[in-house]
Amino acid sequence: MSRTIVRLAGALLGAAVAFSSLPAQAADIVLGASVQLTGPESNTGRYYKDAYQFTVDKINEAGGVKVGNEQRKLALKIYDNQSDVNLSVRQYTQLVSKDKVDLLLGPFASNFALADSAVSEKYRIPMIQGGGASDQIFSRKFKYIFGTLAPASNYFGSTVEMLTKLDPAPKSVALLYADDAFDVSVADGTRPLLQKAGLTIAIDERYTSNASDFNSLLSQIKSANVDVVLVAGHETEILNFVRQAKSLAVAPKLYSFTVGVPSEDFRKALGADADYAFGMSAWLPSAELKDRWFGDAAKFAEAYKAKYNYDPDYHAASGAADVEALAQAIENAGTVDPAKVRDAIAALSFDSLYGKIAFAENGQINLPQTVIQVQGDKLAAVYGAKGFMEKPKYPMPAWDKR
The missing domain is CATH 3.40.50.2300 (Response regulator)
Structure with a gap:
């Protein structure tokens, strides 16, 4: 019995050593968001949840995001704010202070983005959002909020x-x-x-x-x-x-x-x-809008409809562009350090399924x-x-x- 136990222990130790000698897997880059999945704003909120997940999956299928010499996958952590702006603020605070997500995606609606962006600014975690267009969001000289909707004005x-x-x-x-x-x-x-x-x-x-x-x-x-x-x-x-x-x-x-x-x-x-x-x-599913991950906007729309059984509109396209912009900025920065990613976002200029992504000094793009x-x-x-x-x-x- 004792010899059997010794042999078993030796085998287990050998397996443990063999496992630990395998190449370490880089941790996922976690993108956090609070989105209206229930309540009066949920019909539009789902566009963002679906677009975020769809784009994360597409980028991961292509191998993920290159960070320096590492290839890392993206992951999502999404809360349902129940169309309650106060709950949304609390959830974004939890995402950055307790969940320790790497970067932020936005909610739907300007009043939510206006409130939630104060969290990203306080904790200096970049947020790219395609759900809020109000000029008020971008008039406060915040450095960590970026938007892919044209100015509401x-x-x-x-x-x-x-x-x-x-x-x-x-x-x-x-x-x-x-x-x-x-x-x-x-x-x-x-x-x-x-x-x-x-x-x-x-x-x-x-x-x-x-x-x-x-x-x-x-x-x-x-x-x-x-x-x-x-x-x-x-x-x-x-x-x-x-x-x-x-x-x-x-x-x-x-x-x-x-x-x-x-x-x-x-x-x-x-x-x-x-x-x-x-x-x-600001967006129509044109094959003329070329894209690194989906090929073009028409292919994106076709694949999106096949998966979710409804046509994407500009809300979904802007949500997808938000994920793409974060992925591109991470690669350009070569790190997930929030301050360096923030600077890389501000300097972005690339073609996406949504159109040209290049943010103005106030953090907003202006597509016609x-x-x-x-x-x-x-x-x-x-x-x-x-x-x-x-x-x-x-x-x-x-x-x-x-």
Whole structure:
């Protein structure tokens, strides 16, 4: 018995020695985020969770990220903030102080990014986020927050430019916006654009976020016989707005929304009632957008749809670009040291599936918005940097004339 035990112990020791002599595996680089997976913002929040995971998996399939002479894999740690901004701040604090993640990805929505970026700044851990566009996020001279959405103040820039070239020319505009950071920034930037274009702002109204009743505002629009309605809000608000516009037979010549139109779910929810709606997008799945990991944006969109069974819009594309930007910055820095990665992010200039990633001094990129419109069963790119692309369906007919 004793000889058997000795032989067994010797065998185990030999195995242990053999195992310890194997090459050490480099630890995963952990990217942390708090995202809206439940609650009122979850329908858009899932784009970020899915895009983050999809891109991490793609990079890992290609061998991971080269850090100096090591090849290291990426890993994700994601919490559900339940669409609660205070919970999101606590979760980001836990990610950096207790979980010790290496780098940060962002949440959805400007009010979340505005609050959560204070955590990344305090702990000096870089955060790249594609969910918050409010100018307020980038006006504080923070050094550790970067964003891949264009400035909210110029979301309607291409739309206003298009308005000046329509026939018959619209003259009056209703500007409606929710009372959160993103939508206030949109409104603040849109007013001077409208004034410069010679358009009259007939109605300028701020409403409470998550509002469900737009009857009063729609009655004002109908009474004023406004030509154009521009709405900055959340997807559920826009759905309610369109449904109630139909109920009250309010049909201006054109209406455009900051969110919703690019989303497959939005168009499915409204069905034929989504027809004629204008929106904007900083990204379309073009094969011309070449990408190191996916090949191009069209291949990314095809593979994404196959995996998640819904079409990616600019939210998903910007989320994927966030992961790619962190991976590229790590390789450029040759380390995961937060301060060095931060400097590498600030110096980035590379082509991604989302477009050119090169951050301005304030940490934000500025991709031009393409005006899009629901035209029957398709989403048409109508107006861009070079003018009209496809003919817009304009003016919008009365609801009973469709």
